[in-house]
Amino acid sequence: MARIVQCVPNFSEGRNKEVIEKIVDEVRKVEGTKLLDYAPDKDHNRCVVTFIGSPESVVEAAFNLCKRASELIDLSKHEGEHPRMGATDVIPLIPISEVTMDECIEKSKELGKRIGEELNISVFLYEKSASASHRTNLAKIRKGQFEGMNEKMKEDEWKPDFGPDTLNMTAGATAVGSRMPLVAYNVNLDTDNLEIADKIAKSIRGISGGLRYCKALGMEIKERGIVQISMNMVDYTKTPLFRVFDMIEREANRYGVNVIGSEIVGLIPTAALINCADYYLKLEDFSENQLLEKRIYE
């Protein structure tokens, strides 16, 4: 467990395999990074790349990917269902292990500056890196898309953070920013009553008054004859898994229903589970430095 940042750039090509491979290769080439996944989508004409590495190597790989995409993609000719504003549309940096959010924000600014200055691409900092609160949300930044971006950037409040004030007419604009890792987490109930799952989801999710960094929906799992609270935990350091688990259990009991299990979908930072063990075992003064595996990468 060295210092690890995750990066999930989205670029605007989901059909031409040759172009996709050339762009993804830029990540493979950088030492210290590990390509985990890339998922081209033909309808969206877009590709989502997932890789991890040291903060320095991640910035290097993300820059190279962005450069290559700007050489190979002409956004003025791009068609696809997904909203987009750039050849590389968005580059999130995510702290995973032994890296603080502040360090990630710093790295995102360094990356944005390089993209702006060296590639002549307008860059918007977003999420935790945003330079103003109205620029936090990616959808708001991207509104108007590539076609409307040149006009939009003339407004003071949409002046880019780095790069030119007039749009690069082939590479467009790119959003760069830091955000927390997202944990997809589901809790299963021993009932097929969707209404109960909906009520519980409503009571625990941040938007309707529940736990701030939890998004939740009730879902039917027809093949098992049960329902589920399906969640996205958008900041496990502030809304931990054990807290939603316990709250769902309590709410379920109110309806005479039991929690029969839960699921982590996809990847999860180790710390998000260690803090559950810490909570339930009531650990005193536990430090992640006590994890044996950490010691080898010091």
Added chain:
Amino acid sequence: MARIVQCVPNFSEGRNKEVIEKIVDEVRKVEGTKLLDYAPDKDHNRCVVTFIGSPESVVEAAFNLCKRASELIDLSKHEGEHPRMGATDVIPLIPISEVTMDECIEKSKELGKRIGEELNISVFLYEKSASASHRTNLAKIRKGQFEGMNEKMKEDEWKPDFGPDTLNMTAGATAVGSRMPLVAYNVNLDTDNLEIADKIAKSIRGISGGLRYCKALGMEIKERGIVQISMNMVDYTKTPLFRVFDMIEREANRYGVNVIGSEIVGLIPTAALINCADYYLKLEDFSENQLLEKRIYE
């Protein structure tokens, strides 16, 4: 989290700093290993070294350490309070991450064979590597110590597994074997009544009928005015931490006492805590491959 084995060799020099450094240097020199700690003890005239690394590099470093110790330590002149039979007295190999016990046993035999053949030192396989049940326990193998070992090895049941049947009169004999990592784990109660801690310790420990791989004692923590169940968990995969925690909580409640916290003393394998999160969250089909940090070292 690559493939990691921990190794905790004990060699019979705890006073001469120059000799100690030369022996420990053999671990430092091997690429792929990380020296975590070494603790010379003057009264015992003995030094305990802790290091981790890939299975291959750990065997290499342990062999080199053993070789160097056999060159620098003359056991016929050794005095110390701790029982000992060799210049390198014992070499435990401990599976930590992505290494099975069987693989560790294999490596311990490979290491023992090299020590026997190349260094002309009698080797006893012990613990999980033992070639017979009466040779599992280190204290039993070492009984009679260096001074009595030559006679002892004439008996059929104490013939060494590798190396000469007559004792190396300067380097002695070495025990090599695989064992599980030991987790030192304490649970604190909101009472100063030692009798209650003793009763709970007795009910949960393997030797008196409790959980098989748990050793436990009641202890007073005078400065906090509380008592504690102080434990050694000798196989967390078979007797997990959450099971002793829950059992202690239940037993404590029987006396009207509460668990106020618990402590991990020193290092712990990540898996020993992940399996607690898995239990309390009732995770379905969780795999350690879902831990993001694991992916970078694949």
